Amino acid sequence: MKPWEANIRRVAPYVPGEQPKGEKLIKLNTNENPYPPSPGVKQALAQMDCDWFRKYPDPAATVLIKALSKTYGVEEDRIFVGVGSDDVIAVAFMTFFNSRKPILFPDVSYSFYKVWADLFRIPYETPALDDNFCIRKEDYYRENGGIIFPNPNAPTGLLMPLSEVEDIIAHNQESVVILDEAYIDFGGESGIKLTEKYDNLLVVQTFSKSRSMAGMRIGCAYGHPDLIRALNDVKYSYNSYTMNIPSLVLGAKALEDDKYFKETLDKIIYTREQAKIRLGELGFSFPDSMANFIFASHKERRAEEIYKALRDNNIYVRYFKQPRLDNHLRISIGTDEEMEALYIFLKEFL
Numbered sequence: 001m002k003p004w005e006a007n008i009r010r011v012a013p014y015v016p017g018e019q020p021k022g023e024k025l026i027k028l029n030t031n032e033n034p035y036p037p038s039p040g041v042k043q044a045l046a047q048m049d050c051d052w053f054r055k056y057p058d059p060a061a062t063v064l065i066k067a068l069s070k071t072y073g074v075e076e077d078r079i080f081v082g083v084g085s086d087d088v089i090a091v092a093f094m095t096f097f098n099s100r101k102p103i104l105f106p107d108v109s110y111s112f113y114k115v116w117a118d119l120f121r122i123p124y125e126t127p128a129l130d131d132n133f134c135i136r137k138e139d140y141y142r143e144n145g146g147i148i149f150p151n152p153n154a155p156t157g158l159l160m161p162l163s164e165v166e167d168i169i170a171h172n173q174e175s176v177v178i179l180d181e182a183y184i185d186f187g188g189e190s191g192i193k194l195t196e197k198y199d200n201l202l203v204v205q206t207f208s209k210s211r212s213m214a215g216m217r218i219g220c221a222y223g224h225p226d227l228i229r230a231l232n233d234v235k236y237s238y239n240s241y242t243m244n245i246p247s248l249v250l251g252a253k254a255l256e257d258d259k260y261f262k263e264t265l266d267k268i269i270y271t272r273e274q275a276k277i278r279l280g281e282l283g284f285s286f287p288d289s290m291a292n293f294i295f296a297s298h299k300e301r302r303a304e305e306i307y308k309a310l311r312d313n314n315i316y317v318r319y320f321k322q323p324r325l326d327n328h329l330r331i332s333i334g335t336d337e338e339m340e341a342l343y344i345f346l347k348e349f350l
């Protein structure tokens, strides 16, 4: 061992989904949107002037914050933006989760929460989902240093009614509750309006899923101006969290085309509901997802076996080799053609 190795910070990093490249593959493994960003985004990209890049971006992200304010009817001082919701949440962990009390998040949930808690040395407890994979709100009625959970949850896709989300917030006014709404646009009711009523609530959203812009890294959060101010203070202490110019401009542009946004959402929701029927016919069972993925297990075949067979045939779905998840596949909703290719393969294979 080299003498300096004892000083190295070792963490168990997040394991991202595979990003295979190729013409013919069908990628249903990282919950990306199968449709392109809005035509207005494409046009704005074509009109972008390279000379803009000589200068640093606006750290206050004014153009994007103004556009979000207009779209969601939220005042500008109640909005925070960052480099994808991953960074927004990471900044929020650093800002709000500083007590010695453990933060709470579900045992089956977005796996980055545990990574950040470890990285920032935040103690945590992970209440177990019930037998139907639901979050039990009562598990969050205890002393804590903060709470975070996704709604709909990932990777289950299950949506908690907003009234139950509110119960959790109302029971925890001593700590900050982060509601991760990465998948809310696929059929859920957002908690943004609750941020008017509860000053301890931060609602986080992303442009990666419903707005087809995962590659641009755009995330945002809504909350009381005091929370937003605290987030900005931490953000400005780490310059790397400042969004770049194309993301600011194209993100603002994406918000203009509401018709396209709703049309793509409708298509994905329709395909998801079809997928529930088709996967059911093929012998799969799954929680009733309200997200853009389905968390499915097969009545006879092991998930790992199906995952490998699909992969060998250039169809990528997500398989998590961990307790409680390891007989499930998380299948992102693709186009109708991609889903049809999946069903055809599965029908042959199973």
Ligand code: PMP
Pocket: 083, 084, 085, 086, 087, 110, 150, 154, 180, 182, 205, 206, 207, 208, 214, 217, 218, 219
């Ligand atoms: N929250 C949840 C629940 C997610 O599944 C993801 C995507 N993997 C994110 C946050 C982060 O998304 P992004 O950083 O692309 O905005």
